[in-house]
Every structure is written in C-alpha cells, then in structure tokens.
Amino acid sequence: MIVSFVHQLYTSLFDLFFPPFCASCRAWLSCDEILCTKCIAQIKPVVSHTLAITKKRSIVVYAMSDYTYPIKKLILAKGSKNISVARQLGKLVCTFTPIGFVDYDLVVPIALHWRRYAQRGYNQAHEMAHECAKYKNVLLCDVLVRTRHTKRQSSCSADERVNNVKDAFVIKDKYKKVLKNTHVLLVDDLMTSGATLHASARALFAVGVKKVTVVVASRVT
Ligand SMILES: [Zn+2]
Numbered sequence: 001m002i003v004s005f006v007h008q009l010y011t012s013l014f015d016l017f018f019p020p021f022c023a024s025c026r027a028w029l030s031c032d033e034i035l036c037t038k039c040i041a042q043i044k045p046v047v048s049h050t051l052a053i054t055k056k057r058s059i060v061v062y063a064m065s066d067y068t069y070p071i072k073k074l075i076l077a078k079g080s081k082n083i084s085v086a087r088q089l090g091k092l093v094c095t096f097t098p099i100g101f102v103d104y105d106l107v108v109p110i111a112l113h114w115r116r117y118a119q120r121g122y123n124q125a126h127e128m129a130h131e132c133a134k135y136k137n138v139l140l141c142d143v144l145v146r147t148r149h150t151k152r153q154s155s156c157s158a159d160e161r162v163n164n165v166k167d168a169f170v171i172k173d174k175y176k177k178v179l180k181n182t183h184v185l186l187v188d189d190l191m192t193s194g195a196t197l198h199a200s201a202r203a204l205f206a207v208g209v210k211k212v213t214v215v216v217a218s219r220v221t
Contacts, residue, residue, distance in 0.1 A: 053136075057201075087131055097215055136186050164195065
C-alpha cells in the first residue's frame with residue numbers, strides 16, 4: 001500500500017513537472033496517452049491487405065492507418081532522429097491493429113542498410129518492433145540484413161520498386177535454425193508498393209519460417 005502511494009505520488013509529481021502531451025499536435029494530455037482524442041479521431045483506418053509472396057505463400061499486412069495525418073507526421077519524425085516517437089508508433093500499432101490476436105513467436109524489424117543506419121542513428125522499424133515484442137513478451141530478433149544500399153522506395157516508380165529491393169535482404173546465419181517453423185511478426189513503419197515486405201518475407205520463407213504476418217504504422221492506399 002505504501003509502495004502504491006509512493007508510486008502514485010511520484011507519477012503525479014512527474015506529470016506536474018513533465019506533463020504528457022500529444023505526440024502529434026503537442027496538446028496537453030490529462031493521462032498517460034500518446035495521442036489526444038482529436039488526433040485519434042483523425043486516424044483514417046485501412047483494412048488488412050493480403051500480399052502474395054509465392055504461388056503457395058501469402059502474408060497478411062495490418063496497418064493502423066492510411067498514410068495521412070496524424071500518423072504520417074509521426075513516421076516522418078524519423079528524419080529528425082526522434083527515437084521516442086518511433087517507440088510511440090510501436091505502442092500505437094499494438095493498440096490500433098489486431099496484432100493482439102495474432103500468435104506470433106518472434107518479432108523481426110525490416111532492416112536498414114548500415115549506411116542509412118549510420119546517417120540516422122537508429123532504425124524506426126526496430127524501435128517499433130521493440131514495443132511489439134514487449135506487448136506479447138516474445139523475442140525481438142534482428143535477423144535481416146540489407147545487402148545493398150537501395151534507393152529510397154519513395155523516389156522510385158512502381159516498377160522500379162520491385163527491382164530496387166529484389167534480393168536485397170538475407171538472413172543472418174546464426175538465426176537460420178531459430179527461425180525454422182516459427183510465426184514471424186514483420187514490422188515496418190510504412191508500406192508503399194509492398195516490394196520491401198515481399199523481398200523480406202521471401203528471405204524468411206526460404207529459411208523455413210512457417211508463417212509471416214506484417215504490421216505497419218501506415219499503408220499507402
Ligand atoms: Zn493531438
């Protein structure tokens with residue numbers, strides 16, 4: 001009881017000096033939320049999407065929203081090196097997509113090429129994946145390696161996007177055994193054409209992954 005009182009007192013004092021505010025519009029929040037009710041009301045939900053990977057394999061992609069305000073603003077925060085926003089995006093996909101009902105065994109973020117990682121200092125997908133792993137108490141495994149420094153998908157035409165990332169991902173040797181017969185939750189911030197997810201899922205299936213489900217913050221519709 002004393003512990004609970006001290007915790008409440010600490011939380012109240014913390015909120016007094018560091019009040020929580022909306023990650024998108026910066027409005028003050030009265031409780032421990034990420035977005036204010038106005039911003040939540042502006043989220044434009046999208047239905048799940050099925051992406052064929054091979055003749056026999058397909059994956060389901062869950063997205064929290066269309067690529068519009070307020071989620072678009074949070075995704076673009078990666079340009080300003082804001083790691084806490086990336087974590088908040090991870091918490092939001094746990095709340096606003098059905099992944100709570102998906103029985104994934106481990107979480108895999110889409111990899112950045114080391115050169116882009118060096119520029120940015122972190123991988124937004126990795127930070128989101130961290131929250132998805134914590135949510136289900138499963139492991140986060142950085143199993144993918146991006147072998148080529150590909151052009152930004154957003155700067156490619158639809159046809160270029162497929163070739164841009166084709167065979168750009170391989171699986172780290174030390175994880176190949178661990179992945180066999182698992183259900184992987186693949187995490188990224190944004191799906192545009194799906195070419196990046198397609199290339200990554202192919203690499204996962206090639207080493208014996210049983211099932212891949214994808215969660216992204218936004219999907220371009
Ligand atoms: Zn807001």
